Structures are given as structure tokens and as C-alpha cells.
Amino acid sequence: MKVITVQSVREREDAYTVRKKVFVEEQRVPLDLEIDEHEEAAVHFVLYDEGKPCGAGRFRTKDGLGKAERICILPEYRGKGAGRLIMEAVEAQAREQQLAALKLDAQVHAIPFYERLGYEIISDEFMDAGIPHKSMKKML
DSSP: OEEEEOOSHHHHHHHHHHHIIIIIIITOOOHHHHSOTTTTTSEEEEEEETTEEEEEEEEEEETTEEEEEEEEEOGGGTTTTHHHHHHHHHHHHHHHTTOSEEEEEEEGGGHHHHHHTTOEEOSOOEEETTEEEEEEEEEO
């Protein structure tokens, strides 16, 4: 498996395909919430396995910090290190921009995954697109 930073329309579509399968189809997030006004400003990532897109995520800066968003892995690739690969690419992007920390809004069920990567909870639980989340942060 290999993560790439999106450079082409095709690669961006691959990212959207994974995101739509996970968030829209599996988790029932409305498409107009999933594909939002931040797409153009974000750096997008796609994880490929032998040419097949199997994970995605995006990165942007907000309030002087890095923000990891839309991190998702197709069900058949979960638990195999795919999420870690995406997060390593996002963290590398934040370090390249010399940012001190990276934040994210984790779905509650994914908190243990992010904790294993060094993220700490920094908020109470809140709802986003009908799904419980908590904000997390990691100093880089």
C-alpha cells in the first residue's frame, strides 16, 4: 500500500470515491456535508493498494494549526495499518509546513486508533453529521 498526495483530477476523484463509500454510503452522511467548501483549499491524500484506491484523507491549516480531516479506509483494509499510513502522510505535510500541532475531530469509535498515534482528547463529545465526535490534538 502506498499513499500519494493528490496531483490530478483522477486522483482527487479516487479520494472522493473512497470518501463517498465510507461516509455517504456506510455512515449515511449527506453528500452535501461530505463534499464541502474546503475541498479546493485542502491537500488531499489517497492510499492505493495495487492501483485500487482504498483510503483517503485531507489536510488543511486552520487557526495556525494543521487539521486532519476526512480520514477514511474501506472496510476490507481496516486493521491492516492503512489508517496509520494516511496519518503519517498528513503529519508529514504538517511538519513540512512547520506547524506545531495537528488537530482532528475523531468519531468516538476511532478515538483508540488516534490515541495509539499520540493524539489526546481536547474537547467534550459533540455531534457532527449525526455522528458523535471529540476533538483531538498532537504536538508535532
